[in-house]
Amino acid sequence: SLDGKSFFYENAQEIDLEKRKIVRGALHENRNTHFPITQRVEVFGCSCCPPNVTRFISSIGDFVYNYDDETVYVNQYMDSTADIDGLKIVQKTNYPYDGRVALTITGGNRRIALRIPSWCRMWTLTLNGKVVTAEPVKGYVFVDMADGDETLLDMRLDVKVVHADPRVAADRGMRAVTYGPFVMCIEGVDNGGSLTDVKLVGNTGTVGFDESLGLPCVYFPAVRGETDGLYSDTVRSTRFTAKMIPYFAFANRGECDMRIWVGEE
DSSP: OTTTBBBBBSSSSSOOOHHHHHHHHTTTSSTTTOOOOOSSSSSOOTOOOOOOHHHHHHHHHHHHEOOOEEEEESSSSSEEEETTTTTTEEEETTTSOOOOEEEEEEESSSEEEEEOOTTTOOEEEEETTTEEEOOOBBTEEEEEETTOOEEEEEEEEOOOEOOOOTGGGGTTTTEEEEETEEEEEEHHHHSSSTTTEEEEEESSHHHHHHHHEEEEEEEEEEEEOOSSSOOOSOEEEEEEEEEEEEEEGGGGGSSSOEEEEEEEE
C-alpha cells in the first residue's frame, strides 16, 4: 500500500466484484473457488515474505551498479552515491516520474555504461552539455567520462498501447497501456463502477496528475457499451474519458473493480 503498512501476496490483473458474487453464488460458496483478495492486509496467517523487504533494501546497491576493470554499469536509476575503488559517482534523478538522470564522477576517469530500458523509444545523452551520439550495445549506451564530468541521460516517457500474444486467450481483443516504465490500470472508483463494458479507443492518451495519489495518470478516449437485453442486433456506445493510474497503486482508495487489460474499440 502507499502508506507501507499492508500488502498483497498475489498480483491480480483483474478484479470484477460482480463476477465474484455470481460465481460464488452459483457454486454455493465452494471453498475451492479462489479469487485474489481485493484489498491489502497488514498481517497474513503466515507473513513469511515481508521480511524480504529488508533483505532487498540492503541489496539495492548491488542492483544499481556493477563494474569491471574498465566500465561501471548503471543498471537502475535513483538518487544515489557510490564509491568504487576511489571513484565517486553521484546520481541525481526523479525517475521513474521523470526520465532525466544526471551522473557526475570525481576521483578518476572511467567508461560509464547507462542502461536504456526496453520501454524507452526516444532518449538523448549529453556530456558536459554536448550531445553524445551513440547506439546502445546489449541495452547499454557507453560514454567515457573524466574527473569532474557530468552526463545527462534524458529518456522520454511516452504513453504506449500494448497487445498480448494472440495465443493468450484471456487477453484477445484487449489492450494494456503503459506510461514510461509504469504499467497502467483502470479502477471503478475513477470510471463509474463496472469495467466489463469499457473499451479504449485509438492509440493516444494524455498524461495528467492524480492529486489524491500524488502520482501520474493517463486519460484515454473510451466507450461504454449498453444493450436492451442479453442478445441484441446493436450496441449503444457512450463516449467518455477513462482515467488510468499506475498499477502498483491500485486498491488504495477502497474496494472496486480493476483491470490492466481493457477491451479495444
